[in-house]
Amino acid sequence: MAKLDLFKFVPFRLNRLAAEVSAALSSEYQARYGLDIPEWRVIATLGFRNDACSAQYIAHCTRTHKSTISRAVTALMTRDLIERVENASDRREFRLRLTQRGHALYEELIPRLLRKEREILSCLSAQERKDFAGLLGKIEASLELVQTSKAASETEAY
Amino acid sequence: MAKLDLFKFVPFRLNRLAAEVSAALSSEYQARYGLDIPEWRVIATLGFRNDACSAQYIAHCTRTHKSTISRAVTALMTRDLIERVENASDRREFRLRLTQRGHALYEELIPRLLRKEREILSCLSAQERKDFAGLLGKIEASLELVQTSKAASETEAY
DNA sequence: TTAAGATAGTCTCATTTGCAACCATCTAAA
DNA sequence: TTTAGATGGTTGCAAATGAGACTATCTTAA
Known part of the structure; x- marks a missing residue:
C-alpha cells in the first residue's frame, strides 16, 4: 500500500519553504516600501543590469507572466520609480530603467534584503x-x- | 554600490524552483484527476494518516489558510472523495476521512507523484x-x- | 450559573494573477 | 509590395485565495 509523507515530499517542502521565505522578505519591500513581489522583481532586474531592458525581458528572466509585469511597470511609473523610453529600432517595445528615485530606493533596499537572506541561511x-x-x-x-x-x-x- | 543578482538570491531561486516543480506535478493531480493544490493537500494528509482528523489540523500542518481548506473539503465531499462525521465530544468540528473512492484515487495517484519527484531529483x-x-x-x-x-x-x- | 474569551468552520469581500483576446508593429516569404 | 505569421505590450474577465466577520460551540473563571 503506497504512502506519501507530505513532510518528506520535496515538492511540498519547497512550496512551503518558498512561501515562508517570501513572507519573511515581504516585510522589507512590502511593508516598508509598498512594493509587491512583481514590482520588486522589476526593480531588482533593472537595478542589477546597468542598461535598459524591455518588459518582456523581465518577464522571461523572472519567470513572471507578462501581464503581471505590465501592471507592475504601470504602477512603478506612476510612482516615478522607473521610466520608459521608446525604442526607435522597434516601436513595439519600450526600454525600461530606474529613475533617480528608483535607484535610491534600490540602494536602500538591497542591503536590507541581503541581510534577511543571511539571517535565513545563518542556520x-x-x-x-x-x-x-x-x-x-x-x-x-x-x-x-x-x-x-x-x-x-x-x-x-x- | 550595492547590487543583488536575482539569479544568486536564494529567496528568489526558491520561489522559482517551487513554482516550476509545482507545475510539473500539477499535470498529474490537476489534469488527470481534476484536483487543485489545496484539494491535493487534503487528500494527501488524510491518506497518510490512518485516523480521521479535522479541517483545522490539515490547515495547520499544510500551512494553508482555513478558508482554503474549507473550500477544498466542500469540493471533495461533493465528489464523494472524502466524508466527514460529527465529533460527539466537540460538535464544532468534524472528523474527515477518505471514502473508498478517495482511497482508490490516493493509491493510484501516489506512485505517479513519487515517480515525478524521483524524476526531478534524478539529476x-x-x-x-x-x-x-x-x-x-x-x-x-x-x-x-x-x-x-x-x-x-x-x-x-x- | 453566567459571562468572557477561545476555537471550528463557513461565507462574503477585495485583491491578485493567469489566460486570452486584442492592437500595433515587425519580419519573412511569396 | 503584399500578406501571413510572430512579437511586445495592454486590458477585460474569471478563477483562486487570504482577510476577517460571523455563527455555533466549547472552556474557564468568577
Missing part, C-alpha cells in the same frame, strides 16, 4: 550554504531554469 | 539527494516549519 555553515547553492543550481539546470551558455545568448536577444 | 546522486533533504530540514527547523518534539505534542491537540 547553515559556510560550507553548507555553498553546498545548498550548488544543489539548487543542479536542479535548476535540469529543469532548464537557468541559462546554459547556449540559452544565455538567446536571452540576450530579448 | 542528483543518492548522496546529494540526502544532503539536499538534510539542508532543507535545517532551514525548515530554523524557520520553525517543522515540528520540534515540543511542538509535535502541541500539534497532537488539533
Whole structure:
C-alpha cells in the first residue's frame, strides 16, 4: 500500500519553504516600501543590469507572466520609480530603467534584503550554504531554469 | 554600490524552483484527476494518516489558510472523495476521512507523484539527494516549519 | 450559573494573477 | 509590395485565495 509523507515530499517542502521565505522578505519591500513581489522583481532586474531592458525581458528572466509585469511597470511609473523610453529600432517595445528615485530606493533596499537572506541561511555553515547553492543550481539546470551558455545568448536577444 | 543578482538570491531561486516543480506535478493531480493544490493537500494528509482528523489540523500542518481548506473539503465531499462525521465530544468540528473512492484515487495517484519527484531529483546522486533533504530540514527547523518534539505534542491537540 | 474569551468552520469581500483576446508593429516569404 | 505569421505590450474577465466577520460551540473563571 503506497504512502506519501507530505513532510518528506520535496515538492511540498519547497512550496512551503518558498512561501515562508517570501513572507519573511515581504516585510522589507512590502511593508516598508509598498512594493509587491512583481514590482520588486522589476526593480531588482533593472537595478542589477546597468542598461535598459524591455518588459518582456523581465518577464522571461523572472519567470513572471507578462501581464503581471505590465501592471507592475504601470504602477512603478506612476510612482516615478522607473521610466520608459521608446525604442526607435522597434516601436513595439519600450526600454525600461530606474529613475533617480528608483535607484535610491534600490540602494536602500538591497542591503536590507541581503541581510534577511543571511539571517535565513545563518542556520547553515559556510560550507553548507555553498553546498545548498550548488544543489539548487543542479536542479535548476535540469529543469532548464537557468541559462546554459547556449540559452544565455538567446536571452540576450530579448 | 550595492547590487543583488536575482539569479544568486536564494529567496528568489526558491520561489522559482517551487513554482516550476509545482507545475510539473500539477499535470498529474490537476489534469488527470481534476484536483487543485489545496484539494491535493487534503487528500494527501488524510491518506497518510490512518485516523480521521479535522479541517483545522490539515490547515495547520499544510500551512494553508482555513478558508482554503474549507473550500477544498466542500469540493471533495461533493465528489464523494472524502466524508466527514460529527465529533460527539466537540460538535464544532468534524472528523474527515477518505471514502473508498478517495482511497482508490490516493493509491493510484501516489506512485505517479513519487515517480515525478524521483524524476526531478534524478539529476542528483543518492548522496546529494540526502544532503539536499538534510539542508532543507535545517532551514525548515530554523524557520520553525517543522515540528520540534515540543511542538509535535502541541500539534497532537488539533 | 453566567459571562468572557477561545476555537471550528463557513461565507462574503477585495485583491491578485493567469489566460486570452486584442492592437500595433515587425519580419519573412511569396 | 503584399500578406501571413510572430512579437511586445495592454486590458477585460474569471478563477483562486487570504482577510476577517460571523455563527455555533466549547472552556474557564468568577
